Amino acid sequence: MKLRLITLVCAMTGGAAFAAETGPKDVQFDDYGAIEQSLTGVAGDAANGALIVGEKSKGNCVACHELTALADIPFHGEVGPMLDGAGDRWSEAELRGLVANAKMTFEGTVMPAFYKDDGYIRPGDAYTGKAPSAPLTSILTAQEIEDVVAFLATLKEQ
Amino acid sequence: MNNKALAAVTAVLAFPALVAAGPDDDNLVINDELDMISVTEAPAHTENLDTIYSGWHFRTDETQALQIDDFDNPAMIFVDQAADLFETVDGAAEKSCASCHDGVESFEGLQASMPKVDAESGKLVVMEDLINKCRTDRMEADALKWSGADMQGLVALIGLQSRGIPMNVAIDGAAAPFWEQGKEMYYTRYGQLELSCANCHEENWGNMIRADHLSQGMINGFPTYRLKQAKLISRHNRFRGCIRDTRAETFAEGSDEFRALELYVASRGNGLSVETPAVRQ
Numbered sequence: 001m002k003l004r005l006i007t008l009v010c011a012m013t014g015g016a017a018f019a020a021e022t023g024p025k026d027v028q029f030d031d032y033g034a035i036e037q038s039l040t041g042v043a044g045d046a047a048n049g050a051l052i053v054g055e056k057s058k059g060n061c062v063a064c065h066e067l068t069a070l071a072d073i074p075f076h077g078e079v080g081p082m083l084d085g086a087g088d089r090w091s092e093a094e095l096r097g098l099v100a101n102a103k104m105t106f107e108g109t110v111m112p113a114f115y116k117d118d119g120y121i122r123p124g125d126a127y128t129g130k131a132p133s134a135p136l137t138s139i140l141t142a143q144e145i146e147d148v149v150a151f152l153a154t155l156k157e158q
Numbered sequence: 159m160n161n162k163a164l165a166a167v168t169a170v171l172a173f174p175a176l177v178a179a180g181p182d183d184d185n186l187v188i189n190d191e192l193d194m195i196s197v198t199e200a201p202a203h204t205e206n207l208d209t210i211y212s213g214w215h216f217r218t219d220e221t222q223a224l225q226i227d228d229f230d231n232p233a234m235i236f237v238d239q240a241a242d243l244f245e246t247v248d249g250a251a252e253k254s255c256a257s258c259h260d261g262v263e264s265f266e267g268l269q270a271s272m273p274k275v276d277a278e279s280g281k282l283v284v285m286e287d288l289i290n291k292c293r294t295d296r297m298e299a300d301a302l303k304w305s306g307a308d309m310q311g312l313v314a315l316i317g318l319q320s321r322g323i324p325m326n327v328a329i330d331g332a333a334a335p336f337w338e339q340g341k342e343m344y345y346t347r348y349g350q351l352e353l354s355c356a357n358c359h360e361e362n363w364g365n366m367i368r369a370d371h372l373s374q375g376m377i378n379g380f381p382t383y384r385l386k387q388a389k390l391i392s393r394h395n396r397f398r399g400c401i402r403d404t405r406a407e408t409f410a411e412g413s414d415e416f417r418a419l420e421l422y423v424a425s426r427g428n429g430l431s432v433e434t435p436a437v438r439q
Contacts, residue, residue: 056368063368075369079362110361112351122407123350129402139350139405 021142024117033105034093039115039142044150052140052148059099059114059140059148069155080111085157095152099145114140114148180364181215181373186433189228192322194431201428203329206360212430213373213382216364217439221385225437233383233435236390237318240311249299255312258296262315269320269432273421275332282336282417285313286392304411310381310390317381317434324431325378327424340422343415349406355423358400375400376427377420379436386439393420 020041022028029035052058054073062070064079090098098105100115115138125132140148186196196212204210214222224230244255244262259265273284283291289312290301302309329337344355358367359375366372381390394411397419401408409415 060368075366077367078365079367079372110353110357112353120350120352120406121346122348124402124405124407127402127405129398129406129408131407136350 023142024115024138027100027115029097029101029104030093032094032097033101033103034091034097035100036093038146039096039100040146042143042146044143044146044148046147046150046154048144049147049149049151052144053151058144061148064111067155083152083155085155087153087155088157090152092149092153095149096145099140099148099152112139114138115142115145181211184215184222186212186214186222186226186431188226188321194322194433195324196430196433198324198429201425204426204428206356207374207426210376210427210430211363211374212433212436213376213379213438214433214436216371216373217437221437221439224385225433231383231435231437232385232388233314233381233390233437236307236311236383237315237435240308240315243308243312244315249293249297251296251298253297255292255297258292263319265316265319267320267323269317269434270323270326272327273336273417273424274328275336277332280332282333282414282421284393284417284420285316286412287417289313289316305392305395307389310392313392314381314390314435317432320432321434322431324429325424325427327421327428329421329425333421336418336421337425339415340418340420343419344422347404348401349404351404351406353404355400374426375423376430377423378427378430379433379438381434382436382438384438390435391438393423397423 022037022039027035027039028037050070053061053067054070056063061083062073062076064077065081065083066076066078067083069084070076086095094105098111101113102109102111103113117136117138120136123132123136124130125134181197186194188194194212196214198210200207200210214225224232228234241262244259247254247257255262269285273282275281276283276287286302286304286309289309293299294301302312327333347354347357355375358372363372363374377393377396380393380396382396383389384391392411394413394416397416398408398411409419
């Protein structure tokens with residue numbers, strides 16, 4: 001039964017590797033904007049999460065947030081709050097909700113949604129300024145979200 | 159570019175901006191004699207700002223220095239070239255700008271009122287439109303490319319004749335519907351990052367976004383000379399860049415949408431001196 005379901009999902013997603021993945025349109029947020037369930041069922045890789053948070057072409061979180069753990073990356077922004085201690089302030093489920101779509105936690109926030117693939121006004125083809133030529137994908141993949149969440153969970157004030 | 163300017167540019171590249179919160183409180187005086195209004199009370203229609211600041215206040219001392227002396231301002235080469243172009247005969251009618259206009263000084267004050275509605279056509283026009291109308295209708299020459307060096311040189315040259323005069327674009331009467339359209343665009347959260355002009359330039363001016371110190375996104379200094387690109391940058395080119403950075407499909411330079419946005423953004427700066435050609439990093 002279980003195997004058959006997985007085969008079915010694989011067929012629907014065009015044989016994507018992560019069969020148990022929750023797509024951007026199927027994410028369940030609770031009333032406070034948290035996401036209880038892992039998006040992939042695969043534990044996040046905090047080291048890779050750190051790279052995504054710093055990488056301009058990925059999360060580019062440091063464009064808006066300062067965090068001591070990535071002090072070796074130059075130029076952290078001050079648009080959002082300092083992320084030191086985020087792992088104390090928020091549970092894993094809350095962090096997953098914040099990274100996937102912070103607007104579910106903070107209404108109208110300037111923070112972009114990283115796991116969403118529709119509902120935009122004039123979305124472009126990444127940073128080309130042109131209309132997209134293929135269906136939109138979320139800015140980060142499900143596993144990248146899990147990796148970022150795993151990294152954020154390590155940000156403790158000790 | 160003279161040696162002093164070159165040295166200053168090198169200094170900017172060698173010592174990237176240090177984190178600085180808010181606008182600085184330097185005074186903008188050009189050539190030691192022209193006092194500019196670079197900080198003033200926000201106009202009543204700019205609802206969410208109390209004080210408006212020229213983008214100059216958000217730049218490093220090195221970049222600021224290039225704008226306060228015309229000998230150091232790298233934009234002036236392009237303005238000088240445009241002054242030659244102003245005198246150059248072109249097109250089937252065998253005329254130059256100077257054939258009809260009695261010296262470029264006669265445009266004093268014009269920039270402060272741009273964009274404006276053309277009474278004849280009822281359309282909102284910006285400086286590039288006025289220039290191209292002369293080129294095509296009166297000179298019978300080719301229209302100039304919107305963000306090309308010739309066009310932006312002329313826009314800067316004509317704008318320079320109003321340097322120091324406070325911006326004062328009309329937003330009522332025939333301009334009102336265009337202004338409303340521009341305002342709507344200013345608050346629309348475009349692109350996959352869902353960011354509006356207001357998210358960055360109204361809610362976060364003074365904050366660093368990565369390596370950039372966010373200004374209020376005023377256009378009184380445009381066309382500006384951008385050190386990174388080593389040329390004059392048009393207003394519409396800047397709008398395009400900012401919208402592209404939200405992972406959005408932008409509007410075209412010279413589109414009616416950008417004309418409307420230009421009117422709205424210009425009106426947010428009513429009261430600030432015309433500053434073109436400003437210098438930015």
